[in-house]
Amino acid sequence: MKRHRFALLAGGLVCALLAACSSTQIDRGAYIAYTRYHAPSVDSRVRFLVMHYTQSGEARSLAVLTGDDVSVHYVVPDAPRIENGEPVVYQLVPETERAWHAGKSEWQGTTELNAASIGIENVNVGPIDTPQGRTWAPYPPAQVDAIVKLAKDIVTRYKIPPTRVVGHSDIAPQRKIDPGPAFPWRTLYDNGVGAWPDDAMVAQHLAGRDPKSPADVAALQQKLQRYGYEIATDGVLDEKTRRVIAAFQMHFRxxxxxxxxxxxxxxxxxxxxEKYLP
Ligand SMILES: [Zn+2]
Structure with a gap:
């Protein structure tokens, strides 16, 4: 301790004499922060990546997301501008800051995902309801390419594991259905982002059952809870449970x-x- 103090004093003295240590201290007006010592025992704020759709066009989305109520780190246009052969995405919030995109949410026991995530809003109008039924706006290939490049960079830099790349509907299944069943989860997986089951393992777990035959509700609830969803495990097929199952299906089937x-x-x-959380 004494030696450490001496080193600090000596360091300060040398700085004062040489007046050449400005990179190790920041004068903030009323005090000086001395930044020579670095602690390696830290982790990142960012532990999850959350995908959304905007449910509106690019101009309207940017207006809403730069307003007073909600915000997000990135917006991926449906027809991204290309510069130097690379797609341009909007960054509205620095990654170190908390954006307001998730709301009340829960995944793998963590609540209020805004604090621990990066959010990506993808310009897409979502469900299109017609007398013939509901269809979903597609995510065009140029947009998917931009989403893949952005998401891959984020999960690599923050080492976000596959099961923590989620949709808004996964972390708030009672309130949200975005990014919807048209979202390219499988393409993201093929490019190293997020989770996807192996066909052979699915067949093995199906174990000869008719795919459409009913499963044990409590057993399925337990599996979904273990994977990350907020869901009861009481074996009751109520509306809340159905919404969680639907969220899981929109993502994986x-x-x-x-x-x-x-x-x-x-x-x-x-x-x-079996693949990700054995
Ligand atoms: Zn959303």
């Missing part, structure tokens, strides 16, 4: 996201747990 607890959904959940 977008062809059918009706919220039915079927055997294929159960097998996909089991395969994901």
């Amino acid at each position: 977008p062809a059918d996201y009706a919220g039915n607890p079927d055997a294929e959904t159960d097998a996909i959940a089991a395969a994901l747990l």
Whole structure:
């Protein structure tokens, strides 16, 4: 301790004499922060990546997201401008700061995901309801390319594990359905971002069951809870449970996201747990 103090004093003295140590101290007006010593025992604020759709066009999205109520770190246009062969995305908030995109949310036991995540809003109008039924606006290939490049950079820099790349609907399934079943989760996985089950493992967990046959509700609830969702494990197929199952299906089996607890959904959940959270 004494030696440490001496080193500090000596350092200060040398600085005073040489007047050449400005890079190790920051004068903030009323005091000086001395930055010569660095602690390596730290971790990042950012532990999750959350995907959204804007449900409106680019101009309207930017107006809302630079207003007083909500914000997000990145906005990916549906037709990104290309400069030097690279897509241009908007950054509205520095990654070190907390943006207001997730609201009341929970994933893998962490609540209020704004504090611990980076948010990406993708320009996409979401559901399109017609008399013939509901369809979903596609994510164009140029936008998917930009999403992949941005997301890959973020998960690499922050070492975000696959199961922590999530949709707004995953972390707030009772309130949200974005980024929707048209979101390119599989393409992201193929490019090293996020989770996806292996077909062989799904078949193994299906174990000869008819994919559409009913699964045990409590067993499926337990699997979804272990994977990260906020869900009861009481075996009751109520509206809340159906919404969580639908959120999981929109992410991992977008062809059918009706919220039915079927055997294929159960097998996909089991395969994901075996692969990522054994
Ligand atoms: Zn959202």
